[in-house]
Amino acid sequence: MSLHRSGPVRSEAARRSILEATARLFVERGYERLTIEGIAAEAGVGKQTIYRWWRAKSAIVSECLLEGLLLSHRLVPPDTGDVHRDLVDWMGEIFRLMAEPSGEVLVRSLIAAATEDAQIGRKLRDTLGSSVITDRLRAGVGSASNLYEGAPFEEIAEALVGSAIVRALSREPGDRAAAEALVTASIGRPAAF
Amino acid sequence: MSLHRSGPVRSEAARRSILEATARLFVERGYERLTIEGIAAEAGVGKQTIYRWWRAKSAIVSECLLEGLLLSHRLVPPDTGDVHRDLVDWMGEIFRLMAEPSGEVLVRSLIAAATEDAQIGRKLRDTLGSSVITDRLRAGVGSASNLYEGAPFEEIAEALVGSAIVRALSREPGDRAAAEALVTASIGRPAAF
């Protein structure tokens, strides 16, 4: 007598195939023009296999994001010890991504997906920002006028991510100077040496 | 000899009817479940009349926004002379809107619409933020640590709007304390008395 139900178990191959197909089509066509049927065809999978395991296309995208299939992890800020410079480099990198057509579609599509699925919204906020940035900010206390003990680190991180999103939505991606200005607006001017 | 082409002229009645129907359905159902057919039916108008004048549903929503049919103008910050308090009140108002189910759908839907139409993105940024806020910030120079002469006012305003959008996407609308923290993160601490 067994505690296991009978029959085959979820196919990992199908799952991977679906996630990879989704990532491919998402990047290629954007979220709006991504369809369940298209994913099924691209993945060589029956539609039911998708519906069995995910409640909506946003959930598949969410899982892609979780698996790192959509946003590369190069979006982590560098750590040179100079917080202001690191953040400017990091925002600059984000703006550079958004300046390429494919990156622009990707980010915009992620925002679209986020409007349907809070988890994507949170993941987007966290991936682009939050925890990593918060730690860096905390470590930089004293190095800029707004980075004092007990400063609203979370909110500062949020404001930076938010700025990037607003730029994505208004299609004005910004450049290094904009990154500079935004970071200065967020953490204040660097402390004099 | 005339500068006018002959033939009937665009029906203002149909235009208004379409915009009003769109606003009604948008608030009621959100952007995703808003359909051209639904708008046509609600407005008592042929579909072709819509396609003749707008290239996509996002364009209709954009025009609604422009005509003030979607975001009430109560989202303008008060002016008590105390910039910090005014901004906190204003962000608090936005968070209050986003805490109601209908307001949450509205804002999220506007973001979804913005992912398809840059003009909506810009209008959203400007309506929620930019010019009005920028002016207020400029007037408040000296009243908070980040509001010095030549500070990046635009970027500060952008960061505030961006924060609200991030909150909308992650479904963590925030309360008065969050508003307080965000404003403090953006414009720094109020000047000492």
Added chain:
Amino acid sequence: MSLHRSGPVRSEAARRSILEATARLFVERGYERLTIEGIAAEAGVGKQTIYRWWRAKSAIVSECLLEGLLLSHRLVPPDTGDVHRDLVDWMGEIFRLMAEPSGEVLVRSLIAAATEDAQIGRKLRDTLGSSVITDRLRAGVGSASNLYEGAPFEEIAEALVGSAIVRALSREPGDRAAAEALVTASIGRPAAF
């Protein structure tokens, strides 16, 4: 290893429902005002189910005709042994059908359908005429001046059906006397007694 493809099989219920709905609407409204959408609605079926199996509305009508859903089988000539009288009775019956408004619409609509689909044309010719009539003509050799051994039986049958169609198109259905004249024109005068 199997010769069968997987997946569900064509729904016979849907097929019947579509054909019956088509027959009903065809008789009621005529071919021109018969629409795919109307058929789908009447049959309680999705439009795609129709388009999956038929290339045009004429093909559905054709299949209705094949299944005997449109022309009752009372249009078979009687067999009393007297070919001339039998043919007159049969043409009279056709004219009687065409004299009723609903029959008139039916026949005219079948002709309209035939202009779009050769198969309907052939079926119409055969159902109204050909094989059955040809046999009867062949059996009547010697009983009329044109019914000799090796006479063009096919062409005679065709001429009779053609006459009926011309009458339908010119809305002059004819009566028993016309039937008499036509039959006489086709097979010649009855043999003298």
Added chain:
Amino acid sequence: MSLHRSGPVRSEAARRSILEATARLFVERGYERLTIEGIAAEAGVGKQTIYRWWRAKSAIVSECLLEGLLLSHRLVPPDTGDVHRDLVDWMGEIFRLMAEPSGEVLVRSLIAAATEDAQIGRKLRDTLGSSVITDRLRAGVGSASNLYEGAPFEEIAEALVGSAIVRALSREPGDRAAAEALVTASIGRPAAF
């Protein structure tokens, strides 16, 4: 006091232009794909000008037919004195027309138009057949077994036209042999010399 109304009179230029455009499009695309909008555009005319003078597209086609813009008058049987041969030549000519793709579309389209407009049906019957043929038949009394004094000349002509129409509908246009057989079926065998 006058019986004449004021204002300009019907534009003959517009009328001709419409009829010619109709004839051109009818031949080119067939009756089904002929549209009022297409005619208006082709004729360089407002739609209202069409609707002012004709109740339906079938009426325009009918008028084209009347003006000889659709069926050339070469479809008149020759007159060599030998009725049987003349009729065979004439039917052969009709079959030859129907064997060309454009002629096939034309005839089939005329039948389609006739299903909507009795006048077209009658005109078709008369143009292809009736009066001219009837006269010829009457003149041929004695030259074939069915052409006796008081024979159903009208019905014979009708049967010939009907045969051609049946052939058009079943897309089996026939050749000279078929013409021979049909004529023989209709008027009987030529009298022995």
Added chain:
DNA sequence: TTTTAACCGAGACGGTACGTCTTGTCTTATA
């Protein structure tokens, strides 16, 4: 000569139907 009514072209309007696409569910045969 002025008026005036009907003509003309253009084309916007409220509609209907088209044929296609996608959704989410259901069914079948296979593994």
Added chain:
DNA sequence: TATAAGACAAGACGTACCGTCTCGGTTAAAA
């Protein structure tokens, strides 16, 4: 019992025409 395949009811898409109505401009008979 999970899978690939795919039929199904539903319904939105964007397009094509329908027949009506509304413009500004033109024309010819009536006043």
